[in-house]
Amino acid sequence: MTASMSTSPDTRAGNGYRTRSAGNGWMKKAKMQKRLFVLLAVTPAFGGYLLFTLYPNLLSAYYSLLDWNGISKPDFVGLDNFVKLFQDRYVWRALSHNLFYMLTIPPLVIGISLLLAYLLHNKGYKGTPLFKVLFFFPNVLSTVVVALLWAFVYDGSFGLLNSLLRLLGVPIGDFYWLGDMRTAIWAIIPPYVWAGVGFYIIIFINAMATIPKSLYESAILEGAGHMKRMFMITIPLIMPIVRISALFLVLGSLKGFEQQLILTNGGPAGSTDVIGLYMFNLAFGAEFHNYGYASAIGMFLFVILVGAKLLTDKLIPNRQIEY
Numbered sequence: 336m337t338a339s340m341s342t343s344p345d346t347r348a349g350n351g352y353r354t355r356s357a358g359n360g361w362m363k364k365a366k367m368q369k370r371l372f373v374l375l376a377v378t379p380a381f382g383g384y385l386l387f388t389l390y391p392n393l394l395s396a397y398y399s400l401l402d403w404n405g406i407s408k409p410d411f412v413g414l415d416n417f418v419k420l421f422q423d424r425y426v427w428r429a430l431s432h433n434l435f436y437m438l439t440i441p442p443l444v445i446g447i448s449l450l451l452a453y454l455l456h457n458k459g460y461k462g463t464p465l466f467k468v469l470f471f472f473p474n475v476l477s478t479v480v481v482a483l484l485w486a487f488v489y490d491g492s493f494g495l496l497n498s499l500l501r502l503l504g505v506p507i508g509d510f511y512w513l514g515d516m517r518t519a520i521w522a523i524i525p526p527y528v529w530a531g532v533g534f535y536i537i538i539f540i541n542a543m544a545t546i547p548k549s550l551y552e553s554a555i556l557e558g559a560g561h562m563k564r565m566f567m568i569t570i571p572l573i574m575p576i577v578r579i580s581a582l583f584l585v586l587g588s589l590k591g592f593e594q595q596l597i598l599t600n601g602g603p604a605g606s607t608d609v610i611g612l613y614m615f616n617l618a619f620g621a622e623f624h625n626y627g628y629a630s631a632i633g634m635f636l637f638v639i640l641v642g643a644k645l646l647t648d649k650l651i652p653n654r655q656i657e658y
Contacts, residue, residue: 392637398630405618405626416631426632429601429610430639432520433589436609437643439524441584444531445577451532452539453565457551467540470533478530482597485526489513489598513599516606523607526594535580542573578651585643590636610636 399416403409420426451470455463473481488495491511500507512522546569554564570577592611595601601608601616610632616622618629 395630395633398626399634401627401630402625403627404624406624409627412627416628417635419628420631420635425605425608425613426610426635428605429608429613432607433609433611435520436524436527437585437588440527440531440588441581443524443528444535444584445581447528447532448535448539448580449565449570449577452536452543453561453569455536456540456543457561457564457569467537470536472533473530474534476530478593479597481526481530482594485522485529485594486513486598489522514603516603519599519603519607523594523598526598527588527591531584538576538580539573542576543569546572574651575653578647578653581651582644582647585647586640589640589643610639 398409400411400413401409402412402415454460455466460466476484487493489512491497491509491514494512496512497507497510512518550568550572551564554568559567590611592609592615595607595609595612596615599607601612614629614632614636617625617632
């Protein structure tokens, strides 16, 4: 009886083998499912990058070697477009405007955003949630809407700015801010700042929320005021975020042209033209359709953007401060 109910060593060994075999099969199936999930998750994004980013950029590099209007048969001209580019005074005029905006817009946006973010985060205003919504509101609007709003502000006859100046007793008349070479280039700056400040306020407030309150409490006990706390504690501890924000703003001021296109289209007399707008008008403008030359300017702009990134890294080192 005992012998009939006992299990032989061979049977136990067979059961153990089947158990290990089933476990290995389940693990292989789980690994295969994980790889399939990763493949399905990555393929659409990578395919979109190849199709809509990398492939057009490679085509632009090829088009830069052609004399082509987009319709007729292209002619291969080699580096002639790049030689023409360095001799084109309009390219350098547009690039000087880009450099002007690069030196003005990022510091203004970063400075205003840091100040407002610090006040909203550390002052404890009752209306802080409302202020966040109001400051972020311009980011909900499209670039076209923002530009049209500011075009109304600068209007000579019915503009908000001229009306305000008249109320203050300034005899401004019907001055068109976007139609005068002396003021047009400066008038482009406020729309960019107004549209960008709210986004970076939210970024900086979230960064400031990670700073331990004990650091501020210790500084208060030592008699440090708000200004000293901001420059000695807040800004150094969120400097990596400030650095990335400055990089985005610098690159955006070099390649952006939407506001100029809608507000002035580069005028008057090219006083607000930027290199991205000049390239756009060469490729898709009403008078010119020179895809080859426009692509050469695009390659030149790519080199400038890489140089701006390296320069930003050099001027704003990535210092991690631990607390």
